[in-house]
Amino acid sequence: MSVLITTSIITAIGVFLAALLTLAERFLLDYGICKITINGDKIYQVRGGNHLLGSLQEQDIFIPSACGGRGSCGLCKVKVLEGGGPLLPTETPYLTKEEIENHTRLACQVKVRNDIEILIPEELFSIREYEAKVVNFKDLTYDIKLISLQLKGDETIDFVAGQYVQLKIPVYGNIKEEVYRAYSIASPESNKKQIDLIIRRVPKGIATTYIFDYLKKGDTIFFNGPYGDFYLRDSQREIIYIAGGSGLAPIKSMLHKMIEEGIDRKATFFFGCVSGRDLYFVEEMKSFEEKLPNFKFIPALSNPNPEDNWLGETGLITEVVDRHISSDGDYEAYLCGSPGMINASIKVLRSKGIPEELIFYDKF
Amino acid sequence: MKQTPELDRIQELMQPGVISKDGFLGNDTRNLTDILADDQRIVTNLGFTHQELANAMEELTEVGKKAFGNPVLVRGFLEVTVDSSKGKMASPFGGLFDKENVVVVNKKTGESIRWTTLNIHMIRDHGFYEGKGSYFRVEPEDLVRVLELYVG
Amino acid sequence: MYINPIVIFFASIFTSNIVLTNFLGMCSYLAISRDLKSSWGLGQAVIFVMTITTILNYLVYKYILVPAELEYLRYIVFIIVVAAFVQLLEMVLERFMPGLYYTLGIFLPLITVNCAILGVALFMVIREYTFIQSLAYGAGGGIGWALAIVALAGIREKVDETKIPKGLQGPGFALIVTGIMAMAFIGLSGIANIQ
Numbered sequence: 001m002s003v004l005i006t007t008s009i010i011t012a013i014g015v016f017l018a019a020l021l022t023l024a025e026r027f028l029l030d031y032g033i034c035k036i037t038i039n040g041d042k043i044y045q046v047r048g049g050n051h052l053l054g055s056l057q058e059q060d061i062f063i064p065s066a067c068g069g070r071g072s073c074g075l076c077k078v079k080v081l082e083g084g085g086p087l088l089p090t091e092t093p094y095l096t097k098e099e100i101e102n103h104t105r106l107a108c109q110v111k112v113r114n115d116i117e118i119l120i121p122e123e124l125f126s127i128r129e130y131e132a133k134v135v136n137f138k139d140l141t142y143d144i145k146l147i148s149l150q151l152k153g154d155e156t157i158d159f160v161a162g163q164y165v166q167l168k169i170p171v172y173g174n175i176k177e178e179v180y181r182a183y184s185i186a187s188p189e190s191n192k193k194q195i196d197l198i199i200r201r202v203p204k205g206i207a208t209t210y211i212f213d214y215l216k217k218g219d220t221i222f223f224n225g226p227y228g229d230f231y232l233r234d235s236q237r238e239i240i241y242i243a244g245g246s247g248l249a250p251i252k253s254m255l256h257k258m259i260e261e262g263i264d265r266k267a268t269f270f271f272g273c274v275s276g277r278d279l280y281f282v283e284e285m286k287s288f289e290e291k292l293p294n295f296k297f298i299p300a301l302s303n304p305n306p307e308d309n310w311l312g313e314t315g316l317i318t319e320v321v322d323r324h325i326s327s328d329g330d331y332e333a334y335l336c337g338s339p340g341m342i343n344a345s346i347k348v349l350r351s352k353g354i355p356e357e358l359i360f361y362d363k364f
Numbered sequence: 365m366k367q368t369p370e371l372d373r374i375q376e377l378m379q380p381g382v383i384s385k386d387g388f389l390g391n392d393t394r395n396l397t398d399i400l401a402d403d404q405r406i407v408t409n410l411g412f413t414h415q416e417l418a419n420a421m422e423e424l425t426e427v428g429k430k431a432f433g434n435p436v437l438v439r440g441f442l443e444v445t446v447d448s449s450k451g452k453m454a455s456p457f458g459g460l461f462d463k464e465n466v467v468v469v470n471k472k473t474g475e476s477i478r479w480t481t482l483n484i485h486m487i488r489d490h491g492f493y494e495g496k497g498s499y500f501r502v503e504p505e506d507l508v509r510v511l512e513l514y515v516g
Numbered sequence: 517m518y519i520n521p522i523v524i525f526f527a528s529i530f531t532s533n534i535v536l537t538n539f540l541g542m543c544s545y546l547a548i549s550r551d552l553k554s555s556w557g558l559g560q561a562v563i564f565v566m567t568i569t570t571i572l573n574y575l576v577y578k579y580i581l582v583p584a585e586l587e588y589l590r591y592i593v594f595i596i597v598v599a600a601f602v603q604l605l606e607m608v609l610e611r612f613m614p615g616l617y618y619t620l621g622i623f624l625p626l627i628t629v630n631c632a633i634l635g636v637a638l639f640m641v642i643r644e645y646t647f648i649q650s651l652a653y654g655a656g657g658g659i660g661w662a663l664a665i666v667a668l669a670g671i672r673e674k675v676d677e678t679k680i681p682k683g684l685q686g687p688g689f690a691l692i693v694t695g696i697m698a699m700a701f702i703g704l705s706g707i708a709n710i711q
Contacts, residue, residue, distance in 0.1 A: 005584065006589070009580070009584050009586060010586075010592070010593070013576070013580070013596065013597075014596060017596060017597070017600040018600075020600065020604065021600060021603055021604060021607075024604055024607050024608075025607060028608060028610075028611045029607060029610075029611065066451070066454075067383070067454060070377070070382070072377060072383050072454040072455075072456070072458075073452070073454045073460060074458075074459070074460055085614045085615070086614060086615035087615075088614065088615070088618050089618050090458075090618065093457075093458030093459050094458065111614070113611070173381070173385075174380045174381045174385070174386075175380075175381035176379075176381045176382065177381070177382070181451060182450075182451070183450075200449065200450060202450070202463060203449070203465055204384065204385055204386060204499055204500075205385065205449065205451075205463075206381075206384060206385045207451075209385055244432060245448075272432060274432075302431070302432065302433075302434050303434050316432060317432065338448030338449075338450075338462075338464075339462050340430070340432060340446070340448055340464075341432050344430065344432075366543060366544065366546075366547030366548070367548075367550075368548050368550075368554040368558075368623075369623060369625070369626060370554060397550060398686075401550075401676075401685070401686060404676065405685065408677070408678075408679060409679065
C-alpha cells in the first residue's frame with residue numbers, strides 16, 4: 001500500500017511540474033500573430049516568435065546577409081523604431097556607436113515578439129529570389145571563372161549596370177548551412193533573362209570552393225538581388241574606371257550600357273594585374289574601344305614575367321593612373337577592387353583634385 | 365576542462381562549415397578554453413605577449429598591402445606578399461574582417477609562414493591562434509623564428 | 517537552538533561558505549573562473565536560483581514530503597524541482613527580460629547540475645531550518661558562492677600572466693588558491709558559526 005502512495009506522490013509531483021512547463025511553454029512562448037510595419041506604410045502579419053530576418057524573408061523581403069542568419073556577418077542591419085526589445089550582447093560587436101543611437105539592429109538577432117516597426121531602404125522591396133540554370137562556365141584566368149546564369153521560366157530581372165546579386169550556396173560537403181555571397185553582374189542590363197558573374201577563387205572559401213569544385217554546367221542555383229548603389233551617374237564628366245581582379249565585372253556591365261545607350265563620354269579603364277596570367281577580357285575591351293570612340297582600355301602589369309613579352313604599362317595601378325590623368329580635368333571615377341587598392345586609388349584621385357563625392361566605389 | 369557557455373557558442377561557430385569551410389580548429393579535440401590557455405603559456409614562455417606578436421604581423425601586412433599582390437622585401441630578408449580576396453570574413457568572436465592572405469618568406473632560411481587579417485585580430489583580441497592542424501593556424505614558435513623576432 | 521536568520525545569512529557568506537568550507541559546486545567553480553566577467557555572470561545566476569529553489573524545496577519538503585513520510589525521497593524530488601524551476605525561469609526571462617536572458621540565460625543550464633544548489637537544500641533539511649532561516653541560508657549561500665568564484669577569477673586573471681610550473685597549471689593551481697582562500701576565510705570564523 002505504501003509503495004503505491006509513494007509512487008503516486010512522486011508521479012504527481014512529476015506530472016505537476018511537467019504540466020506547468022508545458023503550459024508555460026504554450027503561453028509564454030506563443031506570441032500570436034504580430035504586425036510588422038515597414039517604413040510607416042506597409043504592414044505585414046507574421047507569426048511571432050521567429051527572428052525578424054526569417055519573418056521578412058517569408059514575406060519575400062530580402063535583407064542582405066552573408067551568413068544566413070547566424071549573427072556572424074553583421075550585414076542584415078535594419079532600423080527598428082519600435083518593439084525590438086533591448087539590444088543584445090550578440091549584436092553589439094557589429095554596431096557602431098552612431099548605429100546604436102539611431103536604433104540600428106541585426107535582423108537575424110531581433111525576435112518578433114510583438115508588433116514591430118522598422119525602416120529599411122526602399123529598394124529592398126524590388127529584391128527577389130530567382131531560380132537559375134548554369135548555362136556557361138568558363139575559365140578566364142587560372143583562378144577566375146565566368147559563370148552565366150539563365151533565369152528559369154519566364155522570370156526576368158531588372159537591374160542597373162554596376163549592381164550585384166547574392167548567390168545562395170547550398171549545403172554541400174561538410175558545410176551544414178546555406179551561405180550567401182555577393183558577386184557583381186558583368187552582363188548588359190538589357191539582358192533580363194541571363195546574367196554573367198565573374199568569380200575569383202578565395203583560398204579555402206566556402207562559396208568559391210563550391211563554385212569551382214562542385215557546381216557544373218546545367219545545375220540549378222538560387223540567387224537574390226539586385227543590390228547596391230554602384231552605378232553610372234548621369235553627367236557629362238570624363239569617366240575614370242579603375243579595377244583589379246574580379247572587380248572588372250561591374251565596369252564591364254557599365255561599358256555595355258554605354259554602348260547600348262550611345263553614351264559617348266570620354267572614358268578610360270585602368271585594369272591592374274600582377275602579371276600576364278592575371279589578364280583577361282582583353283579582346284572584349286579592344287572591341288569596346290572600337291564601338292566607343294572615346295573609350296580607352298589601359299591594362300597595367302605591376303610585375304610582368306619575361307614570357308609575357310609585355311609592352312604595355314607597367315607599375316602599380318596607382319602609379320599608372322597618376323601618370324595618365326591630369327590635375328585639371330573634370331573627372332568622375334568608378335572603382336572596384338580590394339580595399340587596399342581602392343583606398344590607395346582614392347588618395348591618388350584626390351591629389352588630382354577630384355572631389356570625394358565624384359569618386360564611387362564598390363569595395364570587396 | 366569545462367568552459368563557459370559563451371565559449372561553447374564560439375567553439376560551435378568554429379566548427380567546419382559554420383563560418384569557414386574547414387573551421388578554425390583543424391583536428392584539435394581540446395576545448396577552446398584549453399587551446400587558449402595552452403597558447404597563452406607558449407607565448408609567455410617565448411617571452412612575448414599576444415599584442416606584440418599581432419603588432420609584428422600587422423606591421424608586415426600593412427607594408428605588403430600597399431603593393432597589391434606583389435612581393436615586398438622588408439628588413440632586407442622578409443619577402444611579404446598580401447593577396448586580397450572579395451568579401452569579408454566573419455570572426456567567431458564577432459566582427460568582420462577583410463579577406464587578406466599574407467605569406468612571408470624568410471630569404472635567409474627559406475622558411476615561410478602564412479596568416480590572414482582575421483588571424484591578427486583573433487591573436488590580438490582573444491589570444492587565439494586556431495587549433496592544431498588548422499590550415500590557418502599560426503604557430504607562435506614558427507612566427508617568432510621565421511620573422512626573427514627578439515624579446516624586448 | 518534557534519539561530520537568528522541574519523546570523524545565518526552572514527555566516528553562510530563568510531564562515532560557512534559553501535565552496536570554501538564544504539567544497540561543493542566545485543566543477544563549475546573551477547571551470548568558469550578564468551575570467552571575471554563570466555564568473556560574475558554565473559555568480560549572479562547562482563544567487564538568484566539558489567535563493568528561490570531553497571524556498572521552493574523548503575515548501576515541497578515541509579508540506580508534501582514530511583506529511584507523506586517520504587523524507588528519504590528528498591534527493592530526487594529536490595533535483596526535479598531545481599531542474600523544472602530553471603527551465604521555467606529560462607522561459608520567463610526570454611519572454612519578459614530578453615536582455616537579462618542573454619547575459620544570465622546562457623549560464624542557467626549549467627546551474628541545474630551545480631551540486632551547491634542541492635547541497636544547500638539538503639543542509640537546510642538536516643539543520644531543521646524554518647522558512648525565514650531557509651530564505652536567509654539560500655540567499656547567503658548563493659552570495660557566498662558568487663563571492664568565492666569572483667575572488668578566484670580575479671586571482672587567476674592576475675596569475676595567468678606569470679609563469680607557473682607545467683604540472684600546476686589550470687585546475688591544479690586553482691585548487692591551491694582555493695585552499696589558501698579557505699584558510700583565509702577561517703580567520704573570519706570568530707564572527708559567527710552555524711555548523
